[in-house]
Structure formats: C-alpha cells, structure tokens
Amino acid sequence: MKKTQFLFLLMLVFCTGNALAQEHQMSKGYVAPTDPLVKANLKKWQGLKFGLFMHWGTYSQWGVVESWSICPEDEGWTQRKGPYSSDYNTYKKAYENLQTTFNPVKFDPEKWVKAAKYAGMKYVVFTTKHHDGFSMFDTKQTDYKVTSAKTAFSSNPKSNVTKEIFKAFSKDNFMIGAYFSKPDWHSEDYWWPYFPPKDRNVNYAPAKHPEKWQKFKDFTYNQIGELMTDYGKVDILWLDGGWVRPKSTIDTTVDWQKAITFNQDIDMPRIAAMARQKQPGLIVVDRTVAGQYENYTTPEQQVPNEPLDHPWESCITMGNSWSYVPGDKYKTANEVINLLIKIVSRGGNLLMNIGPGPDGDWDPVAYSRLQQIGDWMKINGEGIYNSTSVAPYSEGNVYYTKALNNNTLYAFYSSTRDVVELPSTITLHLKDISKIKAVTLLGSKQKLKWKLTNGVVNISIPANLQAKNNLTQAAVFKMSY
Incomplete structure (x- = not known):
C-alpha cells in the first residue's frame, strides 16, 4: 500500500x-x-x-x-x-x-x-x-x-x-x-x-x-x-x-x-x-x-x-x-x-x-x-448485500440503503456501544416516498406502529424493545413501500 x-x-x-x-x-x-x-x-x-x-x-x-x-x-x-x-x-x-x-x-x-x-x-x-x-x-x-x-x-x-x-x-x-x-x-x-x-x-x-x-x-x-x-x-x-x-x-x-x-x-x-x-x-x-x-x-x-x-x-x-x-x-x-x-x-x-x-x-x-x-x-x-445508496444517505446516527431488486428501504440505527438502546420514537426523513406498506425491526417479531407524513416517518418503539431488544451494534428497520 x-x-x-x-x-x-x-x-x-x-x-x-x-x-x-x-x-x-x-x-x-x-x-x-x-x-x-x-x-x-x-x-x-x-x-x-x-x-x-x-x-x-x-x-x-x-x-x-x-x-x-x-x-x-x-x-x-x-x-x-x-x-x-x-x-x-x-x-x-x-x-x-x-x-x-x-x-x-x-x-x-x-x-x-x-x-x-x-x-x-x-x-x-x-x-x-x-x-x-x-x-x-x-x-x-x-x-x-x-x-x-x-x-x-x-x-x-x-x-x-x-x-x-x-x-x-x-x-x-x-x-x-x-x-x-x-x-x-x-x-x-x-x-x-x-x-x-x-x-x-x-x-x-x-x-x-x-x-x-x-x-x-x-x-x-x-x-x-x-x-x-x-x-x-x-x-x-x-x-x-x-x-x-x-x-x-x-x-x-x-x-x-x-x-x-x-x-x-x-x-x-x-x-x-x-x-x-x-x-x-x-x-x-x-x-x-x-x-x-x-x-x-x-x-x-x-x-x-x-x-x-x-x-x-x-x-x-x-x-x-x-x-x-x-x-x-x-x-x-x-x-x-x-x-x-x-x-x-x-x-x-x-x-x-x-x-x-x-x-x-x-x-x-x-x-x-x-x-x-x-x-x-x-x-x-x-440490508447490506445487493443494496444501493439512497438519499439522504444518513442523518445523525441513522444510515440508509435501498434494495436493488425490490421496493425496500433499510434504516440502520447505529450505536456507539455493543448494546443497542432505542428511543421511544425514531424519526426518518425519506425522499420521494409517499406510501409505506410495512415497517419491521430485523431480529424482532414484535409489530411496530408508524406514521408517514410528507416524507417523514415516525416509528413508535414499544417500551420492551427500547432497552431489552437483544440487538447489538446497530438496529435495522426494514420498510416496504
């Protein structure tokens, strides 16, 4: 090198x-x-x-x-x-x-x-x-x-x-x-x-x-x-x-x-x-x-x-x-x-x-x-493989990718520690997205509630997922649209 x-x-x-x-x-x-x-x-x-x-x-x-x-x-x-x-x-x-x-x-x-x-x-x-x-x-x-x-x-x-x-x-x-x-x-x-x-x-x-x-x-x-x-x-x-x-x-x-x-x-x-x-x-x-x-x-x-x-x-x-x-x-x-x-x-x-x-x-x-x-x-x-970049790429400690072959976005909520602690609400600013069909948290079967308004997605995190979610390094939210 x-x-x-x-x-x-x-x-x-x-x-x-x-x-x-x-x-x-x-x-x-x-x-x-x-x-x-x-x-x-x-x-x-x-x-x-x-x-x-x-x-x-x-x-x-x-x-x-x-x-x-x-x-x-x-x-x-x-x-x-x-x-x-x-x-x-x-x-x-x-x-x-x-x-x-x-x-x-x-x-x-x-x-x-x-x-x-x-x-x-x-x-x-x-x-x-x-x-x-x-x-x-x-x-x-x-x-x-x-x-x-x-x-x-x-x-x-x-x-x-x-x-x-x-x-x-x-x-x-x-x-x-x-x-x-x-x-x-x-x-x-x-x-x-x-x-x-x-x-x-x-x-x-x-x-x-x-x-x-x-x-x-x-x-x-x-x-x-x-x-x-x-x-x-x-x-x-x-x-x-x-x-x-x-x-x-x-x-x-x-x-x-x-x-x-x-x-x-x-x-x-x-x-x-x-x-x-x-x-x-x-x-x-x-x-x-x-x-x-x-x-x-x-x-x-x-x-x-x-x-x-x-x-x-x-x-x-x-x-x-x-x-x-x-x-x-x-x-x-x-x-x-x-x-x-x-x-x-x-x-x-x-x-x-x-x-x-x-x-x-x-x-x-x-x-x-x-x-x-x-x-x-x-x-x-x-959310890593066969993906491409998508605006706004990142905001704060959140990073985005888009699947190449289907209408799926991924939001990576990164942590500075091995243990991931999630807030009660995660706000994502998406571009050119007018409808979201589903939002899931990879590694969790628990259903999430979300609201999309003018390209802004607010995801509500249940209390039991905020601190004890068994996730490490980064949590990944999958959004189908």
Missing part, C-alpha cells in the same frame, strides 16, 4: 500505527468499462459489499511494515528498526534473507474461509506479491518466491500459498482477487544494482535504458500471465504501486505523484488484453491511474462523505497495520460493523484487511471479531 499522511474524509474510526500514515486519494476521470463480461462481473462485485484483504509475506517474521522498510525514503513508515538498521545494505540483505526462515506451518486457508464466510465476507483479495518482490506463488520468473528451495516452507505440500488460498476460497464461491505490485524492488530490472535505489521509483531512466525497462515489462507481463493461467478462476486483478504509470497520467495535484520522475509505462493495454483473454470478464484495478484499466477506485483508510458516481471500495485495516504486528490493536466489532454500514450507505464496498502472522495464522482477536460481525450479519445482512 502507498504510505502518506492523511486526514480521514469521514472520521468514523480512529487508527494509530502505520495505518494512520496511509492514504490513497481517489482518481479523477473514471472511465466505465464497455466489455459486457467485465460490466456483468463488476455489477456482481458491487452487490457483495464485504471482502477480505490479506497482506502477507516474509516481513511478518519481523512484525514490521510490509516492504516499506527497504525503501530508501525518509518517511515515518519506512524507518528501519532492529539489529541491522544502522546500515541500509546490511538491512536489505538481512530482510531478503528472511526467505530462508519463512515457515508458516500453521497455514490453513480452509480455516480462514470458514471464519470469513461466517462473517459475511463474499470476496477475497490476496497479496500475491508486494513491493519487495517476494512472490507468494510459484512463479518461474524469479527464485525469490515462497516455493524456492531457499524458502523454509517450500517442502510443505501447501507451499504454493496463492494457489491454496484461491482454491479454498473458490470452493465456497468467493470472488477471487489477485493483488499484484507493479514495482518490484528485488528485480534487477527495476532497481538496477548499477545504481543505488533513490526512492520507491525505478532507479534508472527507462528512456536511456529501454532494453532494461523492456525486460522489466516482460517480467511483469509474464508473472501476471502465470497468475491468470495456473490459479483457477480469477475475478479481480488488483494492481498496486501507482507510481509505475505513464508520465502523461501523473496528477501533480497529488503530493506523492509529484515525486515520479520517469515515464514508467508498464504497457497496461498489453497486460489487460492478455489477462482478459485468459480470464474473460476480469475486473482490472490499476489503482490511481484513471482510465479504462481502473474499473473501480479504492480509497484507502477513508470513506467518502457522499456516494461516488462509479464503483468503489474502501480498503481498511482491521488492526492498525496492513501487515502482521505483534500486539496490534484491532478495531472492535462495533467499529467494523458501523464502518461497513457507513460505506454501504454511500454505495461502496468494504475490503477489510487482516495480516497473517509468521506461523501462518491470524491473531485470535481477528477470529473473535469475525464471529461477532457474523452474528450481526445473520440478522441484518439483507
């Missing part, structure tokens, strides 16, 4: 640690896809609303930020720590040597599927390769990979981690997303050893050395081709590292893009054509590079104040870090559920990140959170 200072567009949760230093501004100039298969896949994805993101690599052994500690930039999230930190070259060598000790013997993707499915997640995006270049799949393009004989885990029958994850989640009908970093800080055709790396960008001028840049383009093309060929059905190609882009696409109003010196055109038309030939209908997400290869946008650690005019997804950490950090502070179930509600009320999806540890498993806290979220979703999920 890109790391820069940011303020939340909408302060819903408060994060600390390296997640606080991460921003991903939304691209300008969305271009809708025209391929009917891509459009159909994108529509399906928009209805899923809740996905699982996983950042995982050898860096989990040190419990440090993913990849960024080997980036020679003087930023808060790139700081080196530990016994090798005083010298960059020594540190980078030790970092890359983590390959030899990476041995996540508790890796069990079926366990993750079970937990994610119970929580109501419907798609998964996994980091097949982050910026450090370590491939979590059996690529033939490099030996810096999880299946290399140099890697301790390579003798394990599940060593092809990406294949095992995709296979396990596919069995339960999750849409499958392959995160792939366009920059590769291990590749000698990106960070050429002839020059020292200067920052996150390529360390030579591609225009001066076109043959070297072509080798890197071919390397990238071939790795993506492998992921599109040997790993079953892939629905989303989620490309990170937005500084690898044509120079003509740089937005100089965005601070981090001002530092892009060279034209780093990776030839997305060639990549996308090949990928979609192998995976018809593939959704391509070339993050921050507005145009025909950014099929949906991905605001990072933030939520738009209002609905966007195109498909989008907020990618947000469950803890404070994208990668595994011992003792990380995880968001409460209440925070995650209300974050999901707010995002869906704006018409977006939530991609929630959990970083597996060096042993190949999640922190027990993550499983506990997913259990609580699933308990809530089993009662209230109908």
